[in-house]
Amino acid sequence: MNILITCKEDYEKILSREIISYNLNPQTQGKGWVLAAENAPAALQDHGGLCFACEILLDPVDIKGSSVNNFTEILVNSFTAHLGQRKIDLPWSYRFFSSTQENLIHHTNTLEQLWLEKLRKKMSRVAKLAKEGMPRGPETGEGFFVYVTDFNQAYVSFTSVSQGQQRMKLDPQSPSRSYLKLEEAFYIFGQCPKEGDTVVDLGAAPGGWSLSALKRGARVIAVDNGPLKEPVLSHPGITHLKTDAFKYHHEGETSVDWLLCDVLEKPEMVVDLLCQWLKEGRCHYFVVNLKLGRRDPIEVLKELRDIKEGLFSYCNKLYIRQLYHDREEITLMGEARANA
Numbered sequence: 001m002n003i004l005i006t007c008k009e010d011y012e013k014i015l016s017r018e019i020i021s022y023n024l025n026p027q028t029q030g031k032g033w034v035l036a037a038e039n040a041p042a043a044l045q046d047h048g049g050l051c052f053a054c055e056i057l058l059d060p061v062d063i064k065g066s067s068v069n070n071f072t073e074i075l076v077n078s079f080t081a082h083l084g085q086r087k088i089d090l091p092w093s094y095r096f097f098s099s100t101q102e103n104l105i106h107h108t109n110t111l112e113q114l115w116l117e118k119l120r121k122k123m124s125r126v127a128k129l130a131k132e133g134m135p136r137g138p139e140t141g142e143g144f145f146v147y148v149t150d151f152n153q154a155y156v157s158f159t160s161v162s163q164g165q166q167r168m169k170l171d172p173q174s175p176s177r178s179y180l181k182l183e184e185a186f187y188i189f190g191q192c193p194k195e196g197d198t199v200v201d202l203g204a205a206p207g208g209w210s211l212s213a214l215k216r217g218a219r220v221i222a223v224d225n226g227p228l229k230e231p232v233l234s235h236p237g238i239t240h241l242k243t244d245a246f247k248y249h250h251e252g253e254t255s256v257d258w259l260l261c262d263v264l265e266k267p268e269m270v271v272d273l274l275c276q277w278l279k280e281g282r283c284h285y286f287v288v289n290l291k292l293g294r295r296d297p298i299e300v301l302k303e304l305r306d307i308k309e310g311l312f313s314y315c316n317k318l319y320i321r322q323l324y325h326d327r328e329e330i331t332l333m334g335e336a337r338a339n340a
């Protein structure tokens, strides 16, 4: 079976290298996508999921249309043929998307509108139940997914595996844009600090990540030599320690609820630090951002996924993702294994 994997633009080569490490075979690629052959879709969620993938469309059909009208006609026919005699009583997901090339986005929107109009005429009850957007990952979701690769070409699939990346909304009070990364990480992970949780935020200044935890009612220990900014600085839930993150040891409780780490350091140093925390059972959950710098991302992933020495032996759950809001970075989200 083939799969179409979308990614951030200019990450196609890195994604191809990553999927080769999953024993998939890249076939063709374009701006923001790679088509690959594979045998076991379930394996895509192993080893923390595909880090550089955004959406994974299973068994995509290559569709070509000579005009917008002809294109949408084919899309409606492909949808109705797929439905066959099946009765639809519940809301179902659909999504038309493309690379970020402006005129292609415009074209994709036109296709979507026309397809919906045609569907309403043909099957008004089914069209009323249509819900725009991808089903939430990491499990496979059913629906109608159209990835437009060019003005007369698209891939259509009825099954997707979303890696969950999302554009988040910035809180105007946040001292930094890094806030967006943590909000996105919580969204993908499906967990976040709750009222009364203890959170250690390493590399906290100027305070975007701390704000995200404080807003959820957590008590935050912010570790950074740099200054925090308002409103975090004078928030009653914050304790600021001007200490080195690599030397910090939590006093009192043996284990904190959350470890957050956005320290500007080499990824191998940060991973070592995280492993130390996990080995000693010092946190339950974590979100850690790795700044790749000059490191080859695939080498970093290989080290993380190394069964013997890697992070997996210390985790019940681990997601590794390049977030929508990450730049030359990747983010780890996980739950520690008790008695790791």
Ligand SMILES: C[S@@+](CC[C@H](N)C(=O)[O-])C[C@H]1O[C@@H](n2cnc3c(N)ncnc32)[C@H](O)[C@@H]1O
Binding pocket: 175, 176, 177, 178, 179, 202, 203, 204, 205, 206, 207, 208, 209, 210, 223, 224, 225, 226, 243, 244, 245, 246, 262, 263, 264, 265
């Ligand atoms: C990208 S910024 C963090 C942004 C922060 N997460 C936010 O949301 O505002 C990286 C921070 O790491 C801090 N840092 C670098 N090395 C550190 C270390 N060894 N110990 C503690 N903080 C460190 C820097 O001072 C800087 O404030």
